[in-house]
Amino acid sequence: MADEHQHPDVPPADDDGEAFVVPPGDGPRPRSPRRAMTLTASMLVAAVAFALLVVLPTGYAVSSPGPTKDVLGKQDGTPLIQISGATTYPSTGELRLTTVSGTGGPGYPSTVLRVLDGWASRWSVAQPREVLYPTQETREQIDQENTQAMTSSQENASVAALTELGYEVPATLTVAGTVEGSDAAKVLKKDDVITSLDGSPVPDYQTLLDDLSKVQAGDTITLGITRDGKEQDVSIVTGKKPDGSAMIGVYIDPTFDMPVKIDISIDGIGGPSAGTMFALGIIDKMTKEDEANGVDIAGTGTMDVSGDVGQIGGIRQKLEGARRDGATWFLAPASNCKDVVGHVPSGLHVARVSTLHDAREAMVAIGAGKGSTLPTCEK
Template sequence: MPRRTATMLASTLMLIALLCAGVFIPVPYAEMSPGPTVNTLGDHDGEPVLQISGHKTYETSGHLNMTTVRVTSADYRMNLVEAVYGWLAHDNRVVPHDTLYPDGKTEEEATQENAEEFSQSQESAKVAALKELDIPVKSWVVVSTVVKDSPAEGRLHAGDVIKAVDGRTVGEPGDVADLVTEHKPGQDVVFTVVPAKEQAAAEKENRTPTKTEEVTITTTTSDDAGEKRAVVGISAGTDHTFPFSIDIKLADVGGPSAGLMFALGIYDKLTPGSLTGGKFVAGTGTIDDAGKVGPIGGIGMKTLGARSKGAQYFLTPADNCAAAAADIPEGLTLVKVDTIDDALGALKDIRSGKTGDLPKCTTK
């Protein structure tokens, strides 16, 4: 065989081998891309996203769109060719697999965590919106989760209302951990609780719960990194009773990042006039009960997704501003917000046409 022919054959075989390696050898990466964007003021799958009953509501106009990111599943194994294509594609982002699924988290675990965060974001959105409108909301500290095989398992239950620890009144979820860690591992701690079933019955009958129980639990030593401390194996959270019904109907969405846009949508429906003035506003950001807006992941994917649907303005958490401003889709104005008050102020400027007054995101 002539040398030139042999060289070409060897090169071809090498190229085929490299292509096969690229297709069949997995790499430890995952991919993010723009996901669906939904108008919180409109309908989704044939029904209103925000459904409010028991209180006067008003007509709205324009868009207050929540945004999402589409990610590959935890068990998906990307190959080298797909990774290279993702790195080159402007609308996609390839990231280390552990960035999306740390500590070997399974698809089921990630889905469950996202569902819980989404549910909590809805509750906080309702609270933040109603507080902004000076509508009273009843709140109390509850057991959110109980760790399997912990001292609290079988003693405390999710939904139990924590009234006191060692006789000292609990006002915030953080109070529970503070009071427990005053003990040394192995010491007893006494919880005064309203059982979840009693609390549910009282809410249904519109009465104040009367039954409380004292539960004594022996603490154990924390097994996480850092200084060892006394724990009982629960996480505390906040539950609420609202003066009227607010339902958020949006399936197949997870995580906490829609909190801000849900809060603004609720506020808009409960107040006369239009928050947007008919403009197309999208955004993202977690929100807590006090109306504080927090950062989220995948900001670049969300701005791309919003602009592709026609968004003119994008409400951006302050802590995401620098990253978002590094690659702004043409025609989209990034508006920096740190609280729900900031967002409402920005919307006032947008609907009045005073866009020069908007606090815009910069790379600094």
């Protein structure tokens, strides 16, 4: 008796290798060797094509929502912000810095699959590589620049936070360069140290800014400087900033004498855009008031030593990253509002801020349940 899986009544194949048709009811059709080979080849081609989609680099850069970090929390068991020389207080809320994850730069190519995902996602952006990376910098150079920017951001945040809290932060104000075409370019030299303005000492950067704010653009000021160890006075006609205020026309590289020791430890994140959240974290830790008061607040923005919040990139990706990780509020630089309107994820509320003082007041209002009173990008 024939085995039940065999069919001795199936006719033999023709000369082309194709089996004759078996009438219905006479048993299952046999698999054609040619069809089997074609199917196998097709599957192999598909597998190779998929593998290429996964690994083949493209000329595009893709930006997506990156991880967030609570600056009041810890990383690998170590507090992100450590303060010594001043009393600190516990916090119950979260203050999240936000990031953008990117591919397409030197050493990090975007695959075809990654680009397709970037085009399909509402919260990702795929664009030609040269838009984000217009130079021929190496991966190492970009990483170094981002690390330096992060270090500078942390120092600026520390100075701005201490100044906001009423501390004096002495600084040596060294000239790093002058603005081309300014009067300062004629009389100041690199490495000059500014010590006074119109006879008033400027022991810190904030004092210099405050004194300069009382001057009208076009006025002549007298700067006291130290050059090669010798003190002297120089006269400078001030220039005008875009907002109409007076400027000296000089780039200053300040060296700060911090009255409180502040260490910020964070790995794997570079760039300057976390400055505002670092400054808020320092303020929250150094005040008795629990400003965030249990609320998960995210945000972004560069921070300079005078407390101004600056524009950043990737705001839409950062908004989605904040929502994804549980934040209910987001502090956005006022200069980024044009990119915020119409792109706020559901469940996330956005307040606009221009200065560290604005951000501090927003944090307090949100913690007190009065966030609805804050200015937004829509009003």
